Amino acid sequence: MTVSATLLACAVVLTFVGSILVLTRSLTRVLMGVIISGNGVNLFVLAGSGQAGAPPLLYPGVGHDTVSDPFPQAIVLTAVVITLGTTAFVLAMAYRSTQLTGSDFVPDDISDRRVALRAELASQRRRLRAKARARGTDRRTARGAWRELWREQRRLLRNDRAYQARAGDYADDRWDDVLGADPVPEGVPEGPGGAPGAPDAPDAPSAPDAPDAPDAPDAPDAPRAARPEPGPQAERDTSGPQGRRAMRTAPDAQAPRGPQAEQDAPGPQGPRNSPDPQAPPPPQDPHDPQDPPAAEEESR
Amino acid sequence: MNALVPLPVVLPIAFCGWSVAVGPRLIALQRIASVAMLATVLAVDVILLVQADRNGPLVVHLGDFAPPLGVTLVADRLSALMLTVSGAVTLLVLLYAMGQEGRARGPRAITFFHPAYQVLIAGVSLTFLAGDLVNLYVGFEIMLMASFVLITVASNEARLRAGSTYVIVSLASSLVFLVGIALTYAATGTVNFAQLAIALGDLPIGIRTLSEALLLTVFGVKAAVFPVAAWLPDSYPTAPAPVTAVFAGLLTKVGVYCMIRTETLLFPGNRLSAILMTVACASMLIGILGAVAQTDLKRLLSFTLVSHIGFMLYGLALGSAAGISGAIVYTAHHITVQTTLFLACGLLEQRYGTTELTRLGGAVRSAPLIAVLWFVPAMSLAGIPPLSGFLGKLGLIRAGVEDGGNWAYVAIGFVMVSSLLTLYVVTKVWNLAFWRTAPEPDAAPDPVRAEPPPLGRNATLVLAPPQKAPERAVPRLTTGATVAAVLLGLAYTFLATPLVGVADRGAAELLARTPYIEAVLGS
Numbered sequence A: 001m002t003v004s005a006t007l008l009a010c011a012v013v014l015t016f017v018g019s020i021l022v023l024t025r026s027l028t029r030v031l032m033g034v035i036i037s038g039n040g041v042n043l044f045v046l047a048g049s050g051q052a053g054a055p056p057l058l059y060p061g062v063g064h065d066t067v068s069d070p071f072p073q074a075i076v077l078t079a080v081v082i083t084l085g086t087t088a089f090v091l092a093m094a095y096r097s098t099q100l101t102g103s104d105f106v107p108d109d110i111s112d113r114r115v116a117l118r119a120e121l122a123s124q125r126r127r128l129r130a131k132a133r134a135r136g137t138d139r140r141t142a143r144g145a146w147r148e149l150w151r152e153q154r155r156l157l158r159n160d161r162a163y164q165a166r167a168g169d170y171a172d173d174r175w176d177d178v179l180g181a182d183p184v185p186e187g188v189p190e191g192p193g194g195a196p197g198a199p200d201a202p203d204a205p206s207a208p209d210a211p212d213a214p215d216a217p218d219a220p221d222a223p224r225a226a227r228p229e230p231g232p233q234a235e236r237d238t239s240g241p242q243g244r245r246a247m248r249t250a251p252d253a254q255a256p257r258g259p260q261a262e263q264d265a266p267g268p269q270g271p272r273n274s275p276d277p278q279a280p281p282p283p284q285d286p287h288d289p290q291d292p293p294a295a296e297e298e299s300r
Numbered sequence B: 001m002n003a004l005v006p007l008p009v010v011l012p013i014a015f016c017g018w019s020v021a022v023g024p025r026l027i028a029l030q031r032i033a034s035v036a037m038l039a040t041v042l043a044v045d046v047i048l049l050v051q052a053d054r055n056g057p058l059v060v061h062l063g064d065f066a067p068p069l070g071v072t073l074v075a076d077r078l079s080a081l082m083l084t085v086s087g088a089v090t091l092l093v094l095l096y097a098m099g100q101e102g103r104a105r106g107p108r109a110i111t112f113f114h115p116a117y118q119v120l121i122a123g124v125s126l127t128f129l130a131g132d133l134v135n136l137y138v139g140f141e142i143m144l145m146a147s148f149v150l151i152t153v154a155s156n157e158a159r160l161r162a163g164s165t166y167v168i169v170s171l172a173s174s175l176v177f178l179v180g181i182a183l184t185y186a187a188t189g190t191v192n193f194a195q196l197a198i199a200l201g202d203l204p205i206g207i208r209t210l211s212e213a214l215l216l217t218v219f220g221v222k223a224a225v226f227p228v229a230a231w232l233p234d235s236y237p238t239a240p241a242p243v244t245a246v247f248a249g250l251l252t253k254v255g256v257y258c259m260i261r262t263e264t265l266l267f268p269g270n271r272l273s274a275i276l277m278t279v280a281c282a283s284m285l286i287g288i289l290g291a292v293a294q295t296d297l298k299r300l301l302s303f304t305l306v307s308h309i310g311f312m313l314y315g316l317a318l319g320s321a322a323g324i325s326g327a328i329v330y331t332a333h334h335i336t337v338q339t340t341l342f343l344a345c346g347l348l349e350q351r352y353g354t355t356e357l358t359r360l361g362g363a364v365r366s367a368p369l370i371a372v373l374w375f376v377p378a379m380s381l382a383g384i385p386p387l388s389g390f391l392g393k394l395g396l397i398r399a400g401v402e403d404g405g406n407w408a409y410v411a412i413g414f415v416m417v418s419s420l421l422t423l424y425v426v427t428k429v430w431n432l433a434f435w436r437t438a439p440e441p442d443a444a445p446d447p448v449r450a451e452p453p454p455l456g457r458n459a460t461l462v463l464a465p466p467q468k469a470p471e472r473a474v475p476r477l478t479t480g481a482t483v484a485a486v487l488l489g490l491a492y493t494f495l496a497t498p499l500v501g502v503a504d505r506g507a508a509e510l511l512a513r514t515p516y517i518e519a520v521l522g523s
Helices: A005-022 A027-047 A070-101 A110-135 A139-170 A175-179 A206-215 A219-225 A232-238 A251-257 A260-264 A288-299 B007-022 B027-055 B077-101 B113-129 B133-151 B157-188 B193-202 B205-223 B231-235 B241-266 B273-293 B297-318 B321-352 B368-382 B388-403 B406-435 B476-494 B496-512 B514-521
Strands: B058-061 B072-075
Touching: A005 A027, A005 B157, A027 A070, A027 B157, A070 B133, A070 B157, A110 A139, B007 B027, B007 B113, B027 B058, B027 B072, B027 B077, B027 B113, B027 B496, B058 B514, B072 B077, B072 B113, B072 B193, B072 B514, B077 B113, B077 B241, B077 B321, B077 B476, B077 B496, B113 B133, B113 B241, B133 B157, B133 B241, B157 B193, B157 B205, B157 B231, B193 B241, B193 B514, B205 B241, B231 B297, B241 B297, B241 B321, B241 B496, B273 B297, B273 B406, B297 B321, B297 B388, B297 B406, B321 B368, B321 B388, B321 B476, B321 B496, B368 B388, B368 B406, B368 B476, B388 B406, B388 B476, B388 B496, B476 B496, B496 B514
Parallel strands: none
Antiparallel strands: B058 B072
């Protein structure tokens, strides 16, 4: 069986181009990659029908043995139809992702990130300490330098925590919201911005903080216990490349879920479908009480 | 009797068509029809199993076209056994989901769950019944499309992220599958399993191995064996509990089934045994070590799933009748037990609102039934006699000893260590979630509303917030379905003789190859 080299070369090039696109983070690019490499693979299947040039259809004068093999074409047709369905689905997913997060980026996995962050933090801390030691001439300036560096480090950490907490909030099982029958509770407090204090769920940010514990004696750490003044909303907006989700609270963002929108509006704070719709609104800014000690430590 | 063979595929798809046409109307009728359909499918599966065991493989040439042209569906012992087990499990999971679903009516009722679920089952059944590579591919795709819909149901940020990983990995592996089909077809001129079984033997060894490696890679991705398993613990845990349960129980086992089928029928001789054995041992150990490190119950269970896929692969890698029989028994056991564990985990989640082990506690007092429902399958997973996990592992280890090679003994070591670590993991879960005293509710009873623990020196607080989530009632139907699943797992102990008998005969049939080939091609 002779196979057209052009066909194979096209197949290889398309598959490679597609594979590179699939490796990107944007869902739309991934979709392009899947389509392109799908076409490449389809060409490869077509190459399985042998030499080019045989008549494609049976008409008078064409023998059964000279007509081109219809089987690969049938497989390609099947694959094309399947790719069509998949394309529609991935497009819908990319659109939904844009609705929820403001972008169609696929973020890192939360648990993977926690593990990575744990190691990252430890090494970062060591590095910063060495840097501060090298910079300061006496103990006092060294400490100042260390403090400054560590502040920057913690800003990054906060962003990450906000991101993680948000993901943790969403990790709850919303099956009830989707398929459950409970009526939409009346008078559920509508939080400003949809989810006040969304990044505050306690379980999500747990792990990355672990490495802090051994270093507890470092006095300047404690003041930063407090979140920054602008509150969680601000954090959310600055939280890393994965955290863009400004559109979540847009009125149409909840549209695909229809009547659940109102129910979800209180965000993770409001008990979803829980028997207690009269739950008190969450504290708007739980960080205030922590600020005085922060200032105190700062002056130390 | 052969006319029954297409029913497990046709019935769910017919239901799906009807349900989509009816739309949001007649919800109650749709639910009843959904259950009735799956019950019928289960009955058909059982008949197929009995018939296949008695009379050899049942074959249907759709449209009566002879093999190279037409679509062939084959139900031999392995297919029928897998069909029966998956039919029983999917029925229970459907009941469970309906319990959670409640009595939603009108515009609030989501109408796509039942159709998507039925299509998923049609895809799984088609994969088990497919008699050629293209139908296997189509079965996979049907299953995947439905699973895409189910895994992103009620998509929020986390589910979308998990779904993206799952969709992209699945699409990539589908492309590799197509390449494998194209290669095999170009080399042999057929895609029918029976004809391939004859034709592949005449091929040069290089092309044969390439084709085998391509197909095994695809099935390895579906089955989540170690080097290509990273997508599973990332994507499964975020889906709703019943969806995760059926995915964990069935979809990975479909990959295992395909591996068994191709390794015995298409590529006999077990030439990639060393690679398979290495991959199996790596999956077992790395999967369970991953589980040891987790604090979230769903993720933990996902990692044990990766680990236990290695057990089945180990049986397959042995290549002997005993090994393959052990792998089949273990697959049947694991479908049931893993599903049950995820269902029980879902019960915990419904009741306490979380599956985070640091926040659970004292469930043995406050919810003794859930504790029992978790304990029995967990012990079965760890392999405590006389539960079904013990029987499965016993079969596998005996096959390894019979094999007698050095590799087999090394692998037995891996099986033992992974089993012990599984026991450690489930004991840890038991101690944390069930046995220890419930964490005292703090001043802020709802942990979600509680103030965030500070960074810095108080960071240790964050590790185990001692609050306890508020309890909620669990629907009766949901609990009932889980009880039935546990009982099904227990029944394997009492049905051990017929189960192992079918698996033994099935393995002999697979290794002999002639019954299958003759049944399809006519002797």
